[in-house]
Amino acid sequence: MLASLPTFLRVPLVCVLLLVSTLLHVLPLFALTLLRLILPIAPVQRAIGAMLVRIAESWLGVNGRMFDLFTRTRWVVEGVEGLGLRENFLVVCNHQSWVDIPALQKVFNRRIPFMRFFLKSELIWVPLLGPAWWALDFPFMKRHSRQELEARPELRGKDREATRRACEKFRHLPVSIMNFTEGTRFTQAKHDAQKSPYTHLLRPKAGGVAFVIDAMGDAIRDILDVTIVYPDGPGTTMDMLAGRIREVRIHARRLPITPSLRGDYENDPVFRERFQTWVNELWAEKDARIAACSRRKRESRPSVVVTLQ
Structure with a gap:
C-alpha cells in the first residue's frame, strides 16, 4: 500500500520516518557510549559494546523494513544460506553505488556479525551518523594524495598502522570487516582511466585485503x-526511495582463508605476486557473474528470490 503512494508523498514520508528512527536509535547509543567512556572496566565495556551492536542492528532492521514498505524493489539474493553470527568474515565486494552500503546492510543484518567499514576520516563530521559510526568502533582512515606523500614521506604507512590497530580490537569480538576492494565506486570514466581489464569492474586493490587477513x-x-x-x-539512495531502482541482485559465496593467502604482502614479493593473482582471478569470476546476470536480465530468465525479513 505505501509503495503505491505518489512519489511526492512517499519520499518525504519515508525520509521523515528514517530520520525519526535514526534519532530514536542514536540517542540511547550516545548515552551508552558516554557510559562506556566513564566506566573503563573490561566486563562493563564488553557488555556495553554488545548493547551498542544490538541497537545498531535494530536501526538497520528498521531501515530495511522501510525499503520493503515504501518501494517495489525486487531483491534477488543467492548464497546467504548457512551463514552464522558466531563466525568472523572478511567481506569483499565490488562497489557500484551509494546504495551498496544500505543494500548490503539489509541483506546481511543479523545473518553475519555486525559489519564494520573503513571510513574516510572526513565522514566523522556527518551529523548523527559520524559520531554513531565512531561509537560503534568503525575505523576512520585519513587518505593522503600522492602529492602529500611526496611532500611528507613520514605519512606513508599511517593507514596500515590504523588498520592494524582496528584489527587488533576486532580480534576480540564478533565482526564482519567490509572491504570495497576497488577502493572507489565504479564509473565508466574511472574504468577507462584505469584501462581496467574487466568489463564491469575496476581494478581490485589486493593490498588492503591481504593486510586485514594478516592483521x-x-x-x-x-x-x-x-x-x-x-x-x-x-x-x-534517493533513486531507491523514489522507486527508480527496480531490482538489486546480490550473490555471496564463502571462501576459506587458506595458508597460501596468509603472508607479508609488503615485504615478500613472491607472496605479493601470488596474492595479486588470486584477487585478479576472483575479480575475473565476479566480472563473468555480472555479465551472466546482465544476459539473464535481457533474456528475462527467472531467478531464485530470497525473501528478506
Missing part, C-alpha cells in the same frame, strides 16, 4: 565474496 590472524577464517548488481543500472 586478524586466526581470528578470521573465511572470506565472504559478494557481488552486487543493479540490472537496470546503479542509482542513488
Whole structure:
C-alpha cells in the first residue's frame, strides 16, 4: 500500500520516518557510549559494546523494513544460506553505488556479525551518523594524495598502522570487516582511466585485503565474496526511495582463508605476486557473474528470490 503512494508523498514520508528512527536509535547509543567512556572496566565495556551492536542492528532492521514498505524493489539474493553470527568474515565486494552500503546492510543484518567499514576520516563530521559510526568502533582512515606523500614521506604507512590497530580490537569480538576492494565506486570514466581489464569492474586493490587477513590472524577464517548488481543500472539512495531502482541482485559465496593467502604482502614479493593473482582471478569470476546476470536480465530468465525479513 505505501509503495503505491505518489512519489511526492512517499519520499518525504519515508525520509521523515528514517530520520525519526535514526534519532530514536542514536540517542540511547550516545548515552551508552558516554557510559562506556566513564566506566573503563573490561566486563562493563564488553557488555556495553554488545548493547551498542544490538541497537545498531535494530536501526538497520528498521531501515530495511522501510525499503520493503515504501518501494517495489525486487531483491534477488543467492548464497546467504548457512551463514552464522558466531563466525568472523572478511567481506569483499565490488562497489557500484551509494546504495551498496544500505543494500548490503539489509541483506546481511543479523545473518553475519555486525559489519564494520573503513571510513574516510572526513565522514566523522556527518551529523548523527559520524559520531554513531565512531561509537560503534568503525575505523576512520585519513587518505593522503600522492602529492602529500611526496611532500611528507613520514605519512606513508599511517593507514596500515590504523588498520592494524582496528584489527587488533576486532580480534576480540564478533565482526564482519567490509572491504570495497576497488577502493572507489565504479564509473565508466574511472574504468577507462584505469584501462581496467574487466568489463564491469575496476581494478581490485589486493593490498588492503591481504593486510586485514594478516592483521586478524586466526581470528578470521573465511572470506565472504559478494557481488552486487543493479540490472537496470546503479542509482542513488534517493533513486531507491523514489522507486527508480527496480531490482538489486546480490550473490555471496564463502571462501576459506587458506595458508597460501596468509603472508607479508609488503615485504615478500613472491607472496605479493601470488596474492595479486588470486584477487585478479576472483575479480575475473565476479566480472563473468555480472555479465551472466546482465544476459539473464535481457533474456528475462527467472531467478531464485530470497525473501528478506
